[in-house]
Amino acid sequence: MLATAITKLLNIDYPIIQGGMAWVARAGLAAAVSQAGGLGVIGAGNMPAAELREEVLRAKGLTDRPLGVNVMLMSPHAEAVLQTVVDLGVPVVTTGAGNPGPYVQTLKQHGVKLLPVVSSVALGKRLARLGADALIAEGWEAGGHIGDISTLALVPQLVDAVEIPVIAAGGIADARGVVAALALGAAGVQMGTRFICSSECTVHEAYKQAVVRAADRDAVVTGYTTGHPVRSLRNRFTRQLGELEAGGASLKALSEFGAGRLAQAARDGDITYGSVMAGQSAGLVRRIMPVQEIIEEIITGVRSLTRHLEGQLCQN
Amino acid sequence: MLATAITKLLNIDYPIIQGGMAWVARAGLAAAVSQAGGLGVIGAGNMPAAELREEVLRAKGLTDRPLGVNVMLMSPHAEAVLQTVVDLGVPVVTTGAGNPGPYVQTLKQHGVKLLPVVSSVALGKRLARLGADALIAEGWEAGGHIGDISTLALVPQLVDAVEIPVIAAGGIADARGVVAALALGAAGVQMGTRFICSSECTVHEAYKQAVVRAADRDAVVTGYTTGHPVRSLRNRFTRQLGELEAGGASLKALSEFGAGRLAQAARDGDITYGSVMAGQSAGLVRRIMPVQEIIEEIITGVRSLTRHLEGQLCQN
Numbered sequence: 001m002l003a004t005a006i007t008k009l010l011n012i013d014y015p016i017i018q019g020g021m022a023w024v025a026r027a028g029l030a031a032a033v034s035q036a037g038g039l040g041v042i043g044a045g046n047m048p049a050a051e052l053r054e055e056v057l058r059a060k061g062l063t064d065r066p067l068g069v070n071v072m073l074m075s076p077h078a079e080a081v082l083q084t085v086v087d088l089g090v091p092v093v094t095t096g097a098g099n100p101g102p103y104v105q106t107l108k109q110h111g112v113k114l115l116p117v118v119s120s121v122a123l124g125k126r127l128a129r130l131g132a133d134a135l136i137a138e139g140w141e142a143g144g145h146i147g148d149i150s151t152l153a154l155v156p157q158l159v160d161a162v163e164i165p166v167i168a169a170g171g172i173a174d175a176r177g178v179v180a181a182l183a184l185g186a187a188g189v190q191m192g193t194r195f196i197c198s199s200e201c202t203v204h205e206a207y208k209q210a211v212v213r214a215a216d217r218d219a220v221v222t223g224y225t226t227g228h229p230v231r232s233l234r235n236r237f238t239r240q241l242g243e244l245e246a247g248g249a250s251l252k253a254l255s256e257f258g259a260g261r262l263a264q265a266a267r268d269g270d271i272t273y274g275s276v277m278a279g280q281s282a283g284l285v286r287r288i289m290p291v292q293e294i295i296e297e298i299i300t301g302v303r304s305l306t307r308h309l310e311g312q313l314c315q316n
Numbered sequence: 317m318l319a320t321a322i323t324k325l326l327n328i329d330y331p332i333i334q335g336g337m338a339w340v341a342r343a344g345l346a347a348a349v350s351q352a353g354g355l356g357v358i359g360a361g362n363m364p365a366a367e368l369r370e371e372v373l374r375a376k377g378l379t380d381r382p383l384g385v386n387v388m389l390m391s392p393h394a395e396a397v398l399q400t401v402v403d404l405g406v407p408v409v410t411t412g413a414g415n416p417g418p419y420v421q422t423l424k425q426h427g428v429k430l431l432p433v434v435s436s437v438a439l440g441k442r443l444a445r446l447g448a449d450a451l452i453a454e455g456w457e458a459g460g461h462i463g464d465i466s467t468l469a470l471v472p473q474l475v476d477a478v479e480i481p482v483i484a485a486g487g488i489a490d491a492r493g494v495v496a497a498l499a500l501g502a503a504g505v506q507m508g509t510r511f512i513c514s515s516e517c518t519v520h521e522a523y524k525q526a527v528v529r530a531a532d533r534d535a536v537v538t539g540y541t542t543g544h545p546v547r548s549l550r551n552r553f554t555r556q557l558g559e560l561e562a563g564g565a566s567l568k569a570l571s572e573f574g575a576g577r578l579a580q581a582a583r584d585g586d587i588t589y590g591s592v593m594a595g596q597s598a599g600l601v602r603r604i605m606p607v608q609e610i611i612e613e614i615i616t617g618v619r620s621l622t623r624h625l626e627g628q629l630c631q632n
Contacts, residue, residue, distance in 0.1 A: 002629055121532045121599070140456070141466035149532050150457035150466040152487035152496060153596035157532045160600075171468035180468060180496035182625055216437045216465050216473045224540070280469035283437070284476075303630055309498060310626035313318055314619055 002299060005165040006188035009134060010092055011066050013037030014299055015188025017167060018195045020070020020094050023266040024203045027055045031062035032200040032291035041068035041094055049080035056088050066091045073098025086110045104131045119147020121161050128162040136190050139170030143193050143231050143279035159185035173281035175301025193279045199290045204269030207276055214282035226254055233276040237261055318615060321481040322504035325450060326408055327382050329353030330615055333483060335508025336386020336410050339582040340519045343371045347378035348516040348607035357384035357410055365396035372404050382407045389414025402426045420447045435463020437477045444478040452506050455486030459509050459547050459595035475501035489597035491617025509595045515606045520585030523592055530598035542570055549592040553577055
């Protein structure tokens, strides 16, 4: 156990939430994270409700610990997916890419905890007022769709602005990042990139190896000109997209050029022309490990690092 | 005392370095920070050597504790400024905007500690090999000229890559940020934005108030298209510059448009058309305080926060 407001809220052992990455976070990964004491989260992405239903049932077959589902609110299936979540008694929903406001009452009625991902203080305050149970404060250094404030700057400002627990996301991949997040006032962390490189993650092996090989400056941003920036590993796709943007391509042309690229990388293993979404913590991820070892390594590290800091800083 | 590798290296009480901000960090601020137990740093910016000499002598009249000078290596006066630093026995130099390689031997011969500001692992490794005594790892969320990796992602990757101490900079303004930095493996922090809002800082009052008023999303980046991005508070200047960039203005036009804007804000108090450089930690800075109170607040906070974390995380 490592108790915080988040472990109590979600009834889990460790305040580690696995990012609900579309095309990447499937039942096997989510179940392994929950089984190891964190919160595993299935990424619904653009899945139809029937497919999400199968994933949830498969995960429930692998663990009886609490699970979550990430609902991408811009998906055409969002409402049906949320109904499935409620029907199957999934206890936690994380949301991104939209406003979860319309679903708050239904989720509350069924006792589902709502943890929206937010990237600014203003949005966090609004969703706290709407009834969110906790907020996932995601910094610019995260993978996938990103906001414009770094985790280090965002977390303490959000902690000061709301009464509910805040979870830090973006740039965290090891015990050092977890202790840093707790020091900033977070009650837990969400990690995505680190869990891509787990044995249980079913993403294509080439994708995992690309993350392992990545150095500090390899997780770059495209799409600033579209207003929907995305972080992924530098490759021919990001270079071509960057050239299109610099050349003033229309939103429609950029959107068409990027369509299907995440699946191309995650499912098919095309790490040259696919979108290998990953955060800047990729440079900290050096090998593929079983989920339980990742979590044990982090929790052991959190304890020894915290004792070390206390010993170093409070002796005199 | 709060001992780390940096307090030992620099012979200071607390591992807090004040950013050597051009036009902002003058003798009075630097002396106050050193007198309070941190390392005060005079920002030489584009000063001629004679002006820097006066600033150093003025600071030395205010404190007998160690002081530093930040040398902007692209300044036409950089070499003469470094000679002045050596002549006056200033014990610490921080550098930015260039390669300090040519000056390493002279500084070493005179026992001056060299702390380059770096924004990537590759540059940090190169400067460590060249003989830097420590590295200031500055994240994208910092104010002024910035790199492209967040502090949370950069610091642990740099700590793993070099043997010399690493100082975290960017996004840090209070005790939470300091403990987070130490958890990431840093041996200290550099803070700029927080010290802008000190009684001793001689920047125009309107500049200080703009930082105090700033919220989380107000410190924005301009200049991505030039390859030399700069973070400053959103105002008419940043909007006009952004429009010029979006319209494909030439480097020369952008450079001319931006010339003199920092002085316009810092010295003249024009926070509408001047460049109000500040980091994303501006949202954490809520009032103007004397330097000694800032440092005391942080050190007291670091101790209590560290004890709190140890109590919370290591009890079971």
